[in-house]
Amino acid sequence: QVHLVQSGAEVKKPGASVKVSCKASGYTFTGYYMYWVRQAPGQGLELMGWINPNSGDTNYAQKFQGRVTMTRDTSISTTYMELSRLKSDDTAVFYCARGATVTRPPFSSFDLWGQGTLVTVSS
Amino acid sequence: EIVMTQSPATLSVSPGARATLSCRASQSVGSNLAWYQQKPGQAPRLLIYGASTRATDIPTRFSGSGSGTEFTLTISSLQSEDFAVYYCQQYNNWPGTFGQGTKVEIE
Numbered sequence: 001q002v003h004l005v006q007s008g009a010e011v012k013k014p015g016a017s018v019k020v021s022c023k024a025s026g027y028t029f030t031g032y033y034m035y036w037v038r039q040a041p042g043q044g045l046e047l048m049g050w051i052n053p054n055s056g057d058t059n060y061a062q063k064f065q066g067r068v069t070m071t072r073d074t075s076i077s078t079t080y081m082e083l084s085r086l087k088s089d090d091t092a093v094f095y096c097a098r099g100a101t102v103t104r105p106p107f108s109s110f111d112l113w114g115q116g117t118l119v120t121v122s123s
Numbered sequence: 124e125i126v127m128t129q130s131p132a133t134l135s136v137s138p139g140a141r142a143t144l145s146c147r148a149s150q151s152v153g154s155n156l157a158w159y160q161q162k163p164g165q166a167p168r169l170l171i172y173g174a175s176t177r178a179t180d181i182p183t184r185f186s187g188s189g190s191g192t193e194f195t196l197t198i199s200s201l202q203s204e205d206f207a208v209y210y211c212q213q214y215n216n217w218p219g220t221f222g223q224g225t226k227v228e229i230e
Contacts, residue, residue, distance in 0.1 A: 045159075045167065045210055045221040061218040095166055107214045109157035111178060113166035 002026035004096050004114035011120045017084040020117045022096030029077035030054040033099035033106045036070065036081045039116075040092045048094075051079055054102050086121045093118050125149050125213050129222035135230040142198040144225045146211035151191045155215035158187055158196045161224075162207045170209075171196065201227070 007021040022034065036048040049060035051070040058070045064083070072079045079096060093116040100108035126149040136142045146156070154174040159167035169178040171187035174194060184199040198205055206229055211222040 044223045045212070047218045047220070049218075059217065097167075107155065107217065107219065109169055109172040109178075109212065109214060110159075110167075111169045111172075113168070116166055 002112055004098065004112055006094075006096060006114040006117045009118040009120070011122065012086050014087055014121055014123055016086050016121075017082055018086060018119050019080055019082040020094050020096075020119070022079045022081070022114050024077045024079075024098075027098075030074055031101055033102060033108070034070075034072070034079045035097045035099050035110060036068075037095045037097055037110075038092045039095065040089070043092075048081070050099060050106055052102050052106070053079060059106065083119075086119075088121050088123075091119065091121045124218065125152060125216050125220050127211055127213055127220050127222035129209075129211055129225045131225060132223070133226045133228060135228050136201050137230045138203060139200050140230075142201055142205075142227055144196040144198075144209055144227070146189075146194040146196070146222050148192045148194075148213055152213040152215035154190050155213060156187075156189070156194050157212045157214065158185075159210045159212065160205075160207045161210065167210065198227075 003025045005023045010018050030053045033050045035050045038046045048064050051058045053072045069082045095116050096114040097110035098112040128147045130145045156174045158171040161167045175187045186197045188195050208224045208226045210224050
């Protein structure tokens, strides 16, 4: 069974950072791009960026550049998304989602999603 | 950034009826368009990619059509489990952008 399992909910103060993990199982971790998607409460979906787990290359949406860092640990098939300088409007559910194979361009739909991690930013 | 506009915002449909959801792109995205279903408290689920190809294990009552800037998701006979929010997403240009969603509710 292919799965993406994310870390648990977090509560952070404004200005802090949060690091969310996403552990893959059931497929070749280094074979597929991993994306991160944000969903604010009651709102739509917003793409944050992707990481190539094979090379470590990343690409971030302009809105998040300078605040987001995506990394991976191939030894445990896990990707991480760290968001810094948190603000109250960063309160959201963050999803990891599997994209295309890394042998193709990184533009794709997402066929496998993690369960989501709620990050609450509050003083 | 390509803007994706979905209509209507809410669609009230009776079980067994047909539902037609629309998605418009602010510029051509070719056939690089996906549809997702999201139920409360759950992650999105991929329904359609490449504008018209059903994802694995998606029932045949879901179909997608269109290319360029105009796309449609049709649910031929709504089942109780189909009442949810549906999002379109273009992945032709970076960053891939989503529509704001269409909520399909029971009439």
